[in-house]
Amino acid sequence: MTKKVLVVDDDPDVRLFNITVIEECGYSALEAENGEEGLAKVKQERPDLVLLDVLMPRQSGIRLYRELKTDPALKQIRVVLLSGIAEKTFLRSQKALTEFGGAAVPEPEHYLEKPVEPEKLARTLKQILG
Amino acid sequence: MDIRKILFVTQFEELWFDALQSLLDLRRAALEHVVFVNVIEREKVTMHRGTGYQKREAMRLREKANIHFINWAEALFEQGLEVGVYIVVGALVTRVVEAAAKEEADLIVLGDRRQGGLKQFYAGEELAEIVRRSRVPVMLYRYAGARHEALPPFQRPLLATDWGPASRNAVAYLRRLQAVIEEINVVHVADERQLRGDSAMTIQKTRKDERARLEALCEQFEGDGIPARAHLVVGEPADLIVKAARQCQATMIVSGISTRRGFGARWRGGTYRAIADKTDLTTLIVPVPATAEDR
Numbered sequence: 001m002t003k004k005v006l007v008v009d010d011d012p013d014v015r016l017f018n019i020t021v022i023e024e025c026g027y028s029a030l031e032a033e034n035g036e037e038g039l040a041k042v043k044q045e046r047p048d049l050v051l052l053d054v055l056m057p058r059q060s061g062i063r064l065y066r067e068l069k070t071d072p073a074l075k076q077i078r079v080v081l082l083s084g085i086a087e088k089t090f091l092r093s094q095k096a097l098t099e100f101g102g103a104a105v106p107e108p109e110h111y112l113e114k115p116v117e118p119e120k121l122a123r124t125l126k127q128i129l130g
Numbered sequence: 131m132d133i134r135k136i137l138f139v140t141q142f143e144e145l146w147f148d149a150l151q152s153l154l155d156l157r158r159a160a161l162e163h164v165v166f167v168n169v170i171e172r173e174k175v176t177m178h179r180g181t182g183y184q185k186r187e188a189m190r191l192r193e194k195a196n197i198h199f200i201n202w203a204e205a206l207f208e209q210g211l212e213v214g215v216y217i218v219v220g221a222l223v224t225r226v227v228e229a230a231a232k233e234e235a236d237l238i239v240l241g242d243r244r245q246g247g248l249k250q251f252y253a254g255e256e257l258a259e260i261v262r263r264s265r266v267p268v269m270l271y272r273y274a275g276a277r278h279e280a281l282p283p284f285q286r287p288l289l290a291t292d293w294g295p296a297s298r299n300a301v302a303y304l305r306r307l308q309a310v311i312e313e314i315n316v317v318h319v320a321d322e323r324q325l326r327g328d329s330a331m332t333i334q335k336t337r338k339d340e341r342a343r344l345e346a347l348c349e350q351f352e353g354d355g356i357p358a359r360a361h362l363v364v365g366e367p368a369d370l371i372v373k374a375a376r377q378c379q380a381t382m383i384v385s386g387i388s389t390r391r392g393f394g395a396r397w398r399g400g401t402y403r404a405i406a407d408k409t410d411l412t413t414l415i416v417p418v419p420a421t422a423e424d425r
Contacts, residue, residue, distance in 0.1 A: 010215075034214075054207075055199065055200065055203050055213060055214070055215050056214060056215070057165065057214040057215065057216055057229075057232070057233065058214060058232070058233065059212070059214075060207075060212055060213060060214060062207060062212070063212055084196065084200050085200060085203060085204060085207065086204060089204040089207050089208055090207070092207070092208040093207040093208055093210065096208060096209060096210030097210050099210070100210050
């Protein structure tokens, strides 16, 4: 069965770019415009991987990542961060949220900084999904 | 209603991030989410003679805005806040109102710098239109410049009440902020027509009644742990409210707006705009609660 990758990004140009790479790698692509819609799609479609932006309207990738990694039913889903926000900031933010009483979450396996070369994105996807 | 989410409208004015920082004491109340909005005016990217829509220029302006926002968002994310961004092309009023509705924001913040020779960003009409169409309070933030500390507006607000539904809404809004308000001053401007009694005693009774009403309101604030002082004045509302704010060393003026026919004629449309025009302080304009207006 074709593996599913969900792209969560508010920028339609970035979504289009990511979807093109995903489909060229032989996977099936789903899309969502923000974290809130992304979570609904994750629950509905159970993708194999989520390609996640950070700075978005409605709900950021920081919160969605947290939701995914603290939900026992969803935490096995692989996540690749793809953002203009620095990885260091992402980690500090998660640390701050944990200090404010949230659950601890693991560091992301892959954090790519925008803009990413299509070859690098394809390589990362194949490394995770095979 | 708690202030959980702020919609922060910016054209990247100088020191605007300092202004935002001065609002972050709202975290002690309920603030957890800041949404930045940058509206690229349509005229900047469209309708140039012979060129039509300037896609490249739109992209350049978007990316420029994005660089600012990434920098600001990183600072807020690291403090554990949730951050969102809208960079949109279009008419300022429409886009701001749309973003506020989409995000279900609890407060819209607009910037306005009068000093230092920069042009005033928001025309009075734009402010009035955003206020008219907004279901949530609108703050017109004034910052005095680099040499002045950006004081937290909610530290010492002055509430101007006309006893109408919007004023009651403002009271409910402020009472939730006991964690950030150090002291509140409440002012009511009596209409001179109210004082046209047949005798001194009638006039004094009116004064006494209004004073008692103000004291009762202050007791509500005191009950919430917010020290409150009452002020009753008579005359032209905007001038007296601005003067009272200065005397009380208020950090912000809060006033209600009513769009309901037949209610508070002196306050409809005119007073909050007159206050915003006459003061150098930040002003917060609170609408009639949606449920009351819809009835």
